[in-house]
Amino acid sequence: MKQVSLLGATGSIGIQTLEVIRLHPEQFSLYAMAFGRNIEKALPLIREFKPTIIVVQDEATKVKLNKEIDHQQVFCGGEGLIEASIADSVDVVVNAVMGSVGLPATLKAIQAKKIIAIANKETLVTAGHLVMEEARKHQVELLPVDSEHSAIYQSLNGEKKSDIQKLIITASGGSFRDKSREELAGVSVQDALNHPNWSMGAKITVDSASMMNKGLEVIEAHWLFDVPYEQIHVILHRESVIHSMVEYVDRNIIAQLGTPDMKVPIQYALTYPERLDLPITEHLNLEDIATLNFERMDMERFPCLRMAFEAGKAGGSMPTVLNAANEEAVQLFLEGKISFLDIEKYIEQALENHDRIHNPDLSTIISIDEETRKSVRFHLN
Numbered sequence: 001m002k003q004v005s006l007l008g009a010t011g012s013i014g015i016q017t018l019e020v021i022r023l024h025p026e027q028f029s030l031y032a033m034a035f036g037r038n039i040e041k042a043l044p045l046i047r048e049f050k051p052t053i054i055v056v057q058d059e060a061t062k063v064k065l066n067k068e069i070d071h072q073q074v075f076c077g078g079e080g081l082i083e084a085s086i087a088d089s090v091d092v093v094v095n096a097v098m099g100s101v102g103l104p105a106t107l108k109a110i111q112a113k114k115i116i117a118i119a120n121k122e123t124l125v126t127a128g129h130l131v132m133e134e135a136r137k138h139q140v141e142l143l144p145v146d147s148e149h150s151a152i153y154q155s156l157n158g159e160k161k162s163d164i165q166k167l168i169i170t171a172s173g174g175s176f177r178d179k180s181r182e183e184l185a186g187v188s189v190q191d192a193l194n195h196p197n198w199s200m201g202a203k204i205t206v207d208s209a210s211m212m213n214k215g216l217e218v219i220e221a222h223w224l225f226d227v228p229y230e231q232i233h234v235i236l237h238r239e240s241v242i243h244s245m246v247e248y249v250d251r252n253i254i255a256q257l258g259t260p261d262m263k264v265p266i267q268y269a270l271t272y273p274e275r276l277d278l279p280i281t282e283h284l285n286l287e288d289i290a291t292l293n294f295e296r297m298d299m300e301r302f303p304c305l306r307m308a309f310e311a312g313k314a315g316g317s318m319p320t321v322l323n324a325a326n327e328e329a330v331q332l333f334l335e336g337k338i339s340f341l342d343i344e345k346y347i348e349q350a351l352e353n354h355d356r357i358h359n360p361d362l363s364t365i366i367s368i369d370e371e372t373r374k375s376v377r378f379h380l381n
Contacts, residue, residue: 002270005032005053005084005114007105008096010041012201013119013145013262017094018045020267024276032084034097037061043068053087055080081105086112092270094145095120098203099327100320100369103127107362110134117269119145121220125323127365128223129315142224143269148217149224150265151243151256156225159248167227168245168253169217170237171297172196172260174208176340177236181301187340189333196238206330210343215308216326219319222312229313234305236295241284259284303344307351317357317368324372325350332380346376 004021008014014035021028034055035042046054046069055075056062062076075083078101085093085105092115095102102120107127109116111134118124124131135142144150148169156164175194176184192209193202207213218232243265245255258264261281268275299306304326311318329346332338338346350372357364 001026002028002091002115003031003089004028004270005034005087005090005093005109006030006096007034007055007081007084007094007102008098008120009033009045010035010038011096011098012204013096013266014094016263017096017266017270018049019280020263020270020278021049023278023280027276028270031089032087034081034084039065039068046072052089053084055084078104082108085109085114090114092117094266094270095123096145098122098201100126100323103131103365104362106131107134110138110140113138113140116140116142117145117266118142119266121146121216122323122327124220124223125216126320126369127360127362128219128319129359130362130365132223132226143272144220144224145262145265145269146217146220147258147260147262147265148244149221150268152221152225152246154256154268155244155246155254159246159254161226163248163250164225164227164231164246165249165251166247167221167225167232168247169214169221169232169234170240170242170244171211171214171234172208172240173236173238174211174213175205176209177238181341184341185339189336192333192340202334203327203330206333206340206343207326209340210304210330211302212304212308212326212330212343212347214302215305215312216323218305218308219312229309234297236297238293238295239289241286241289241292257284257286304347307344307347311351314356315358317354317360317365318351320360320365320368321350321354321372322347324369325376328373328376332376337380346379349379350375 030049030051032053033051036057054072062074082105093109094117096119100122103123106123192206195205240260242255247253311322325347329343
């Protein structure tokens with residue numbers, strides 16, 4: 001039985017991970033779980049799964065939670081995430097926290113030679129060079145949970161890396177795929193959160209609407225699969241049936257298809273290299289779908305995707321700035337303080353104002369991350 005440490009247990013990926021664990025009690029047990037401040041959502045999960053270690057965001061939440069539970073150890077903050085990730089009993093760490101907060105815990109888990117199921121793309125975007133260096137050093141393989149990267153991972157099974165011609169990442173287009181730039185001027189938060197295909201958390205849904213989510217996935221794919229940006233291609237695929245593809249030098253293309261259900265890549269990462277039945281997910285019926293559509297991605301229509309490619313190619317500290325500025329700008333949009341189109345303006349401004357550092361260490365990355373967030377908030381006032 002695999003003992004799981006789940007970081008981000010009350011988020012969309014966390015809840016779906018728990019559904020998979022619930023479905024296979026003979027295969028998985030929840031040893032540790034981390035969440036932010038949502039005690040009401042977490043308590044039923046704690047009582048059901050009875051994790052040994054619990055991590056919360058701050059001391060105030062820890063005090064409140066301790067009044068509701070009996071015997072579990074409760075930690076808080078970044079140190080708590082590390083404790084949950086390196087505990088001796090843990091076999092696999094599912095990093096499903098939002099944002100770059102999951103980076104130090106991921107590095108420590110790699111050093112402890114845990115299996116890493118990574119749903120937190122910001123970790124690789126912010127510090128891909130550090131994460132992959134540690135993974136190679138400690139011979140730890142990162143198993144992707146994002147549907148696109150899981151698709152690529154599966155399409156690469158049994159193939160030689162030297163035979164890759166191109167990675168083809170598909171994008172649904174998000175909530176605003178049929179709107180022109182002019183029509184985006186007055187869109188609301190609720191409009192942005194109305195994704196046509198996927199059920200996801202607020203931040204990632206907004207990222208999908210701006211296409212920054214796809215940009216972050218491009219940078220993540222670069223690090224996960226060690227493929228240059230010139231060999232990574234993004235296409236619009238409205239149905240979200242083909243999750244991504246790999247083209248090889250002989251012009252063959254291998255694709256992974258499935259229903260738009262995150263439980264599929266979550267379970268694959270948890271069970272790899274085995275596969276288990278997943279009865280709570282619908283079968284993909286191609287006869288019902290009948291037609292699959294593909295469109296060229298317009299970088300002028302989606303400047304966040306363009307900026308992600310540019311930041312990734314520039315390398316060094318630029319992706320850290322890209323990610324931090326985006327996280328803060330998206331939060332400001334969700335708070336109703338800026339418009340949807342302002343998100344890309346704040347990101348572009350942060351990138352233009354930053355002097356790139358070629359090979360930043362962890363402390364430098366954390367410092368740049370914090371400075372970028374403060375700068376975005378400062379320019380609001």
